[in-house]
Amino acid sequence: MSEPIQNRLVTVRRSFHRYPEPAWREFFTTSQLVEEIRAIGVDELAVGPDAYDPADRMAVPDEDLEPWLERARERGADETLLDRMAGGTTGAVAVLDRGEGPAIGLRVDIDGLFIEESTDEEHDPADEGFRSEIDGTMHACGHDAHMTWGLAALESIAESDFSGRLVAFFQPAEEAGGGGCPMANSEYADDLDYLLAVHIGLDHPTGEVVAGIEKPLxxxxxxxxxxxxxxxxxxxxxxxxxxxxxxxxxxxxxxxxxxxxxxxxxxxxxxxxxxxxxxxxxxxxxxxxxxxxxxxxxxxxxxxxxxxxxxxxxxxxxxxxxxxxxxxxPRADSDPELQDLVSEVANGVAGVERVVPAADFGASEDATFLMERVQEDGGLATYLIVGTDHPTSHHTPTFDVDEESLEHGVTVLVETIRELERQHPVTRFENEG
The missing domain is CATH 3.30.70.360 (Alpha-Beta Plaits)
Known part of the structure; x- marks a missing residue:
């Protein structure tokens, strides 16, 4: 049995960091995720075209897929999975179906960016030996941390006495705005009571948590x-x-x-x-x-x-x-009911020193497709931010995360899921005006 992910958060994050793959090319990344998910043991696992309708994808490149597929094959990715993902149908959905209780979605993104990572010795990934191994491509937005959170949260809930349904979306192609729509249109988004989406950093320091974003563009x-x-x-x-x-x-x-x-x-x-x-x-x-x-x-x-x-x-x-x-x-705002609940949870997490109930996002995110789907079906959604000290801005060659925040993110997500289980159904605020 492999060591629990919770005990190797840094190792898992660095493994993903070494091998970034851009939108719809996340072949080896998906294979890594599937290997970890199978070790956790879930009730249902759908990969690529089994997780969504490929026709719903957006921003799929006309070419350039095959070299990435072959590179993943050479690196030892599961051949059966690669055959299933041929044509750029990457990503996965994992389901824990544990009886009566709330249906909760957790969305994390998995793609990298076309950015050449710094070789400067003051850049920790270069200095400590986990810099990107693919020239011109980098995890410069923290999706390596997001995947680590998703896996660790899935593992923690799987090992608990959780009662309900947890659906973990490991979504491809966020940076291209292409993967949120097919995930939202899939059967796995049906009848979710709650959705949690999460991002690291975004100029919020280590020890700070934003319970929900507002005004994404x-x-x-x-x-x-x-x-x-x-x-x-x-x-x-x-x-x-x-x-x-x-x-x-x-x-x-x-x-x-x-x-x-x-x-x-x-x-x-x-x-x-x-x-x-x-x-x-x-x-x-x-x-x-x-x-x-x-x-x-x-x-x-x-x-x-x-x-x-x-x-x-x-x-x-x-x-x-x-x-x-x-x-x-589209634009989709976090629901105040979930913002309140996340705030309550985060205030009790060790290492979290400040909780911000809500903050303007000011950027764009295709997690809004899933948020909108859940909200239109009568559920609640929030997009939370777990702060991290990053030496330079997102989408730069020297972006990195403070690995202390990995533990913060897992704990906030797991405790929020358990609190949703305890409080379900969360009372919806009456509309004003």
Whole structure:
């Protein structure tokens, strides 16, 4: 029998940290998770296409999957699992079905980012030998810690006298906004009374817990390809339709979209590519952009305006635009009832020195799909934050976590699940107004 995860939190987290895989490429990561889940012993385990409908996925890459699959195979991933995940159907759902009681969902994300991890000797993963082994890819947002929490919480509940149903979602593709929707649409999200989602850090220090987020921004990722006509830039520039010029106009107009009086809105073009040579009128341009809003409706406003800016710019320059909404996620706020319960629990956890009842999120998260699903079905959801001292911001080459916070996260989650069991059904507040 392997040593309990609770006794090797640091080892498990570092193992995940060494082998980060981006959205829909989490083949070895899923295999690692399944190995640990099988050792825990659960009542049901669904992997990839058995956990959700692959057609519901968003932001699935058109190519680049096979090299990641082969790399996982070379590393020793379970062949049967790899066959099941072929085509990028990664992730897993584990279920403990322990009789009468509440149905509780726990969501953690599992993907890494396309960031080259620092080799600086002052960066602990580099200094202590658990830096990413995959060039250009890194766990720069703490998902390695999230997976560790998910496994340890699952193990603790499995070994307890818990009565109820616990559904642990090990969700792929959060960074691309692609995995929350299929998980939320799956049968495993049916009839959940409560949902807990969790994140580490986010500028909250070690010893601090935020019981629930508010105002996460609804978000969409938009790709646009502009097709024009090539021509000789010196001899006959008038015969061309300049896709690069059209894209430049589109970018300028996107940043000129007026802000909305109803709340916060955001737009950004993060990647733009065009052209082949200095003496050729560019016939093709590609850009990757995003729009966000304080509400789902505001995000939709920004998305429509962004699409209009690109289409109009293309037409203005005699080009055509093909626009693809790659992924999107809604806004969903934490329920105050669960915020109160998490606050109560966290105040009694050793090492937690400060509990913040609620905090504005200010970013986006596709866990909101699961939150929204549970709330629309009459349940309660919260997205909590377990603080950690991180030397630099999330999504940077020197991001790291204070491993002391691993214990804090497990305890808060486990004790919250047990308290939900004791208090079920948690009384819903009456709506005001």
């Amino acid at each position: 609804a978000m969409c990722h938009v790709d646009a390809t502009i097709e024009g006509t090539s021509a000789h830039a010196g001899k006959a520039p008038n015969e061309g339709d300049n896709a690069m010029h059209a894209m430049g106009t589109a970018i300028e107009n996107a940043y000129g979209i007026p802000r909305h009086s109803d709340g916060m809105t955001r737009v950004n073009v993060g990647k733009a590519e065009a052209g082949t040579a200095s003496n050729v009128i560019a016939e093709r341009a590609h850009m990757e952009a995003e729009a966000r809003g304080e509400t789902t409706a505001l995000m939709e406003f920004m998305k429509r305006r962004l699409e209009r800016a690109v289409t109009a710019a293309a037409r203005m320059h005699g080009c055509e635009a093909d626009i693809d909404v790659v992924s999107e996620s």
